[in-house]
Each structure stands twice: as C-alpha cells, then as structure tokens.
Amino acid sequence: MNFKTIVAWNTNKPYSVNGQRIAVGITEEDKVYFADADRNIFGVLKKKLPPGYAFDDDLITEYVLHKYGAGHYTDALFQDVKVLVDCALHFEE
Numbered sequence: 001m002n003f004k005t006i007v008a009w010n011t012n013k014p015y016s017v018n019g020q021r022i023a024v025g026i027t028e029e030d031k032v033y034f035a036d037a038d039r040n041i042f043g044v045l046k047k048k049l050p051p052g053y054a055f056d057d058d059l060i061t062e063y064v065l066h067k068y069g070a071g072h073y074t075d076a077l078f079q080d081v082k083v084l085v086d087c088a089l090h091f092e093e
Contacts, residue, residue: 003027003033004054005026005055006023006026006084007023008023008084008087008090010091018038020036021038021088022034022036022065023037023088025081026054030048031044031049032063033045033076033080034064034076035085035087036068036088038088042077042081042084043073044076047067047072050063
C-alpha cells in the first residue's frame, strides 16, 4: 500500500504502557487507513478524507479519531497497514 501522507501521534490514553500510538495513511484516492498499534486495530474509514484535509495534520487527527471512535470503519489487513504500524510504534513526541 502506498500513502501520499502519513501522520502518527500518541493519544496518551492508557490502553497500554505506551499510551495509544496511532498512524494514519492517506492514499492518492484519499482513502484513509489507520493503525492503532497498541490495540492491534487496523482499519479503513468508510468515507474518504474531506477536501482540504489532506495536508493538515490536526484536521486529519480530529477526523480519524471521530470516525474511529464512532466505528465508521471496516477492518484492514495487517499487510496493508504494516508501514503505519511501524510509524506508530516508532512515534516520539
């Protein structure tokens, strides 16, 4: 899977000793994949990223956390998000 944009962050929620490390990848078609590395949850959002969001990390973060929390995603295969898992696990603030 190739991503034009990757954003990683830690929500610092106590899901693990490391918090909750998440990475998001945006495809050329504006499909949104995510990896919640600490909880081993991998998904693709049901809706594409809204226009104007692709290059604003804060908007991406807010949008993904809202959709993820509301369950508006389908499961993704680990092989499709492996690069995101790697980014999330190596994220440092």
